[in-house]
Amino acid sequence: DIVVTQSPDSLAVSLGERATINCKSSQSVLHTSNNKNDLAWYQQKPGQPPKLLIYWASTRESGVPDRFSGGGSGTDFTLTISSLQAEDVAVYYCQQCYSSPFTFGQGTKLEIK
Amino acid sequence: QVQLQQSGPGLVKPSQTLSLTCAISGDSVSSNSATWNWIRQSPSRGLEWLGRAYYRSEWYNDYAVSVKGRITINPDTSKNQFSLQLNSVTPEDTAVYYCSRRRGSGMGMDVWGQGTTVTVSS
Numbered sequence: 001d002i003v004v005t006q007s008p009d010s011l012a013v014s015l016g017e018r019a020t021i022n023c024k025s026s027q028s029v030l031h032t033s034n035n036k037n038d039l040a041w042y043q044q045k046p047g048q049p050p051k052l053l054i055y056w057a058s059t060r061e062s063g064v065p066d067r068f069s070g071g072g073s074g075t076d077f078t079l080t081i082s083s084l085q086a087e088d089v090a091v092y093y094c095q096q097c098y099s100s101p102f103t104f105g106q107g108t109k110l111e112i113k
Numbered sequence: 114q115v116q117l118q119q120s121g122p123g124l125v126k127p128s129q130t131l132s133l134t135c136a137i138s139g140d141s142v143s144s145n146s147a148t149w150n151w152i153r154q155s156p157s158r159g160l161e162w163l164g165r166a167y168y169r170s171e172w173y174n175d176y177a178v179s180v181k182g183r184i185t186i187n188p189d190t191s192k193n194q195f196s197l198q199l200n201s202v203t204p205e206d207t208a209v210y211y212c213s214r215r216r217g218s219g220m221g222m223d224v225w226g227q228g229t230t231v232t233v234s235s
Contacts, residue, residue, distance in 0.1 A: 001178070031219070040221030049211050049228055050160070055221035093160060097219065101177040102150075104160040 002027050002096050006105035012113040019081040021108045023094035028074045029057075031098070038098040041070055041079045043090045044107075050093060054079065086112065115139035117212050119226040125206075125233050131199040135212030135226050142188045142195055143168045148215045150222060151186060151197045155208035165215075166195055202233045 003026040013019040029038045037057035042050035052061045054070035057077055067082045081088055089112060094105045121133035135149070142149060148167040154160050164176035166186045176184050185198045199206060210229045213222040 034219075036219055038219050042221075049213075049225035050222070051225075052221045052223045055223075056219050061221070061223065095160075095162075095221070097215070097221070100175050101179075102162040104162070106159050 001101055002029070002099060002103055004094060004096055004103050004105040006092075006094060006108050008108060009106070010109040010111065012111045013081075013084045014113045015086065016083050017113075019084050019088070019110055021079045021092050021094075021110070023072075023077040023079070023105055025075045025077075025096050025098075027098075029096045029098035030074050037073055037077070038096060039070075039072075039077055040095050040097065041068075042093045042095065043088075044093065045090045053092075081110075084110075084112070115214060115224045117214065117224055117226040119210075119212055119229045121229055121231075123230055123232060125202055125231060126235050127203055127233055128201055131197070131202050131206060131210075131231055131233075133197045133210055133212070133229055133231070134194055135196070136192070136194040137214075138193075140214065140216075140224075142166075142193050143190055145169060146217045149186070149188070149195045150213045150215060152211045152213060152222075153206075153208040154211070154228075157205075158208070161208075163197070163199075204233050207231065207233045 007022045039057045041054040044050045058070045091107045116138045118136045125131045148165045150165040151163040183200045188195045212226040214224040
């Protein structure tokens with residue numbers, strides 16, 4: 001199984017400041033057939049299912065604010081929120097769908113400083 | 114707009130079978146591009162992908178090793194839904210269960226059911 005590890009486990013950032021979450025996979029999730037990384041990012045608020053933010057490691061889902069961006073390739077990825085808003089308080093997860101089982105990271109809890 | 118509506122019991126006795134259904138609106142369970150997934154979430158295990166069903170001229174399944182041998186995910190084309198059956202449950206299977214759609218290869222899980230809290234207890 002591909003192990004996905006996020007860092008940090010929790011993060012406190014001031015409103016308007018940048019937040020960066022890291023995600024590392026134990027194996028590359030790069031499809032050589034199309035040179036795309038099969039990694040997604042989700043946001044989960046209490047009592048709700050996860051919400052897709054980013055897929056193919058860097059493609060923003062329709063309707064997601066452009067302050068959210070994803071980057072990285074191979075085994076190392078980042079989710080960046082360029083200017084933190086109050087509504088961004090949540091737990092964020094990355095997930096690899098390169099090979100079954102499609103494993104998630106343990107989550108990063110994002111709070112306001 | 115695609116929606117997934119989950120149904121099923123919230124309490125299951127140990128050693129019995131957990132059964133949940135996910136009704137699809139706005140898409141087809143027989144889609145040639147989507148896959149239909151079950152995921153669970155618990156404090157001890159986090160988010161855990163359990164398996165999927167999908168149609169590519171014929172039906173395929175794919176299951177996590179952690180539940181293989183106990184899990185079945187079945188499509189029901191007549192009702193446009195898919196189901197989860199997990200046999201021989203123990204208290205370790207207590208979790209919030211979600212169904213989800215992955216609309217295409219590499220595209221993440223873009224639609225989720227509302228979640229069902231399932232407790233395994235006598």
